[in-house]
Amino acid sequence: MRRSAEAAQLTRDRIVATGVTKASSDGLHALTIGSLAETLGMSKAGVVGPFGSRAGLQSAVLTKAADMFVAAVVAPSMKAEPGLPRLRVLIDLWCGYLDGSPFPNGCFITAASCELDGRPGELRNLLLSTVTRWRTFLREQIVIARTAGDITATLDADDLVTTLTGIAMSADQEIQLLADATAAARARRLMLAAITR
Template sequence: MLSSSTMRRSAEAAQLTRERIVATGVTKASTDGLSALTIGTLAEALGMSKAGIVGPFGSRAGLQFAVLTKAADMFIAAVVAPSMEVESGLPRLRVMIDLWCGYLDSSPFPNGCFITAASCELDGRPGELRSFLLATVTRWRAFLREQIVIAQEAGDITTTLDADDLVTALTGIAMAANQEIQLLGDATAPARARRLMLAAITR
């Protein structure tokens, strides 16, 4: 019978392996796309067997979900979580915008914003992965809208500005900045995005 310490070490090793697979999957999916993420390519990249790759996830779809979830969690950890430590209203929105633009500027992904790239890849491909991405983006937009409404209720942002319009404006600026940074190599894009986002919510 295995001791509790042996079982714990085994569980920890399994978790580390899973995290290593997901981290490599995020990098590869960022450059090649989620659809191109396969058990075989990851097995080759990590020097593991296909069974060792698929084991923690049950299937290729499970692996893709794990990769997409990790990418979303990285955005939350970099932008959402720190901003929630700031006073609600305009102060929080200012910090969120700064963190958001900084995240675009120094993206942890080789191909820029992972969610933006995945949205372009999957928006015309119905299926479970698209549905999962849709739910992820919908939650983010709802959160952003909530912060705008809170700022309006506090008198920080005029109520003549429609909250949904502002969500679209801020998201559009972020997507444009991502393209300017990644495709055009424009070093001025992050600062411009900050300026335009702040102008959108304070005009």
């Protein structure tokens, strides 16, 4: 029984990993059971089974992409000292993640935001929750740094969240669309300037 549960989990993980790659290239709404089944050499029933529906699969794919960002950027940043040291590490990891994106189309969440912002539904709600959690975390780190006196008290935390996010989204476009090899370094420099001015 345990072996079959492990095999089922491995199959689920394989489906989700392939789904993340396909959705990064084609979009979440273009992710279909049929296309995944063909890519994986599985039956449609075998692909949809672990998720219950196409919507369940799409949610699992979006969740996995967000988890990958957390594992690469958020979790390791928490090892740094709170305040400006952590913000510097966070920015470095964030820009490095954009530059060496594990997704064919760059930042998955940025692409999903462009795709889903005008499409009401559960998938958009999940994305909204994901983005809100990230922005809340980023704001908390800014407030901690400001409270510690590491950054200027007059800098508004919400303004900085918007500024840093905007720089990251611009860098993602410059890296992916414009093939600008200097984009990540520029984004890092601009982000650091924004929090230390």
